[in-house]
Every structure is written in structure tokens, then in C-alpha cells.
Amino acid sequence: MDSVENSFKIQPNDLLSIVVSAYDLEAVRPFNLISETRPTIGNSGLTSSSAQQQNYLTAQDGTIDFPVLGRIKVAGLTRTELSEMLVNRISEYVKDPIVTIRIVNFKVSVLGEVARPGTYNVEGERLTLPEALGLAGDMTIFGRRDNVLVIRDNGNGKQYKYLDFRDSDVLNSDFYYLQQNDVIYVEPNNAQIQSSSFNRNTTIYISIASLLLSVLVIVFR
Known part of the structure; x- marks a missing residue:
């Protein structure tokens, strides 16, 4: 440790x-x-x-x-x-x-498909990736557990690491224990991506069209 x-x-x-x-x-x-x-x-x-x-x-x-x-x-x-x-x-x-x-100001940011995305200050300097996700309320049902991204600034540039939570080898990763200012991003799964492409106003348009059709039927019957 x-x-x-x-x-x-x-x-x-x-x-x-x-x-x-x-x-x-x-x-x-x-x-x-x-x-x-x-x-x-x-x-x-x-x-x-x-x-x-x-x-x-x-x-x-x-x-x-x-x-x-x-x-x-x-x-x-x-x-x-x-x-x-x-x-x-x-x-x-x-x-x-x-x-x-x-x-004193050890902090990490957790973004993406988690219950409470944001930046979290941590007492001490020991924080694991699962603990950080726990601070953010864990992944939502739309989060990809096989492709969690950790972004780290090592002073010479950014490092990017994708981790698979279904694999026990995640425990041996250098990114399992987080460092100061690490950013964790949980990607959305395919279901969430597809739903985001669905026009949220579609149901409204359908309702308006149905109303207009009903009015036309009453007028011209």
C-alpha cells in the first residue's frame, strides 16, 4: 500500500x-x-x-x-x-x-453513466476505482462495465486506460488505485445510445397528428 x-x-x-x-x-x-x-x-x-x-x-x-x-x-x-x-x-x-x-485536496472526477456525476474530494490518499464509482452512486443500468475509462495526467501528458470490470485482472491494473485529479468516465451502452438518437418530441407529434385526424373526421363525415 x-x-x-x-x-x-x-x-x-x-x-x-x-x-x-x-x-x-x-x-x-x-x-x-x-x-x-x-x-x-x-x-x-x-x-x-x-x-x-x-x-x-x-x-x-x-x-x-x-x-x-x-x-x-x-x-x-x-x-x-x-x-x-x-x-x-x-x-x-x-x-x-x-x-x-x-x-490535502485529493480529488477525482466521475462522469458518464453514473447516478451522481461530479468531482469528489477524498480524505487521505487511498482510493480505488470501485470506491470512486461508489461515491458517484455506482453505474446506471446503461453504463458499460466492460469499458470504463480512466484519464490520468502524469505531468508529461494524458494517459488513457480502459478497464473491464468483468475481468478479475482489473485488480492488478496500475489504474485500480486512483491518483490525484484522475477522471473516470463510464460509457453508455448501445441501448442508451440508441435511445438518445430517438427524437423525444416524436410522441408529441403523434398526439398532434391524431388530434388533427380526429378533427378532420368530425368535420368531413
Whole structure:
């Protein structure tokens, strides 16, 4: 499972949670992006404030502005690769740092013949293709289970993979575990395609023609 999650490549617009820790917490404090709220006065007259860890939004050029280290390129790296790079650079200032990274805005889009098409935000970074379809209410009766398309942006271009849900080998596909911003499209089956070509106004035209015929029969009988 770790190998699946660690294969995710960071992309522009990814929102990253990066926490740096070490035995000496004060030493790593400058490397954590923290915002502190203003002090407030409680019923007892004491003041209190809270600190919140801030996230990093990956810019379109694939970089983030990291405390102390400045602008660094993160797009195209896995979480493991980025963590190792940060550990190496922070080690110049702090002994034995630990870097924990998460993608906060992990999301996928499910389109086509599903009950609730749309884009879904997911907590964590582990989501299978069946789980994504479950979020969208599963396929409709008009969806093709033998030809589900997954579209993935690997940073160098789009990848397209058709999967057959009737085949157990789908479990071994590299696309079974989804990645950030994957798009799933369920194609309509032949019955739905044929019904879509049927003119929905045909029944109205038939009703009007029947009414006119009845009127003509009454008039000219």
C-alpha cells in the first residue's frame, strides 16, 4: 500500500501539508508555516491564542515557497522524494529532522453513466476505482462495465486506460488505485445510445397528428 500512495506525483494546484519535526521542537519551528490567532480574553480574564498549521499551494510553475529554504520545485516528485529532499536540506540546520507530507485536496472526477456525476474530494490518499464509482452512486443500468475509462495526467501528458470490470485482472491494473485529479468516465451502452438518437418530441407529434385526424373526421363525415 505504501508503494501505491508513494507513487503519486505532486502536481500544480495541489495543496500540501508539510510538517517538520525533530527532538528539538524549537529548532524546527522556523521550518513550519504557522499562523497564530490574536489573543482573546475569556470569562476568567485570561488571554489565549491558538496556532494553526498552514498548507502550501503548489504554483503553476510547480514550486512552493518554503520557510528558510525559499522557493523549491515540488511538482513531478512523489511525497517520498520530496520528503527525502527536505530532510537533506533541513539537516544542514537541524539534527535528525522528520518531514511528514500529505496532499490535502485529493480529488477525482466521475462522469458518464453514473447516478451522481461530479468531482469528489477524498480524505487521505487511498482510493480505488470501485470506491470512486461508489461515491458517484455506482453505474446506471446503461453504463458499460466492460469499458470504463480512466484519464490520468502524469505531468508529461494524458494517459488513457480502459478497464473491464468483468475481468478479475482489473485488480492488478496500475489504474485500480486512483491518483490525484484522475477522471473516470463510464460509457453508455448501445441501448442508451440508441435511445438518445430517438427524437423525444416524436410522441408529441403523434398526439398532434391524431388530434388533427380526429378533427378532420368530425368535420368531413
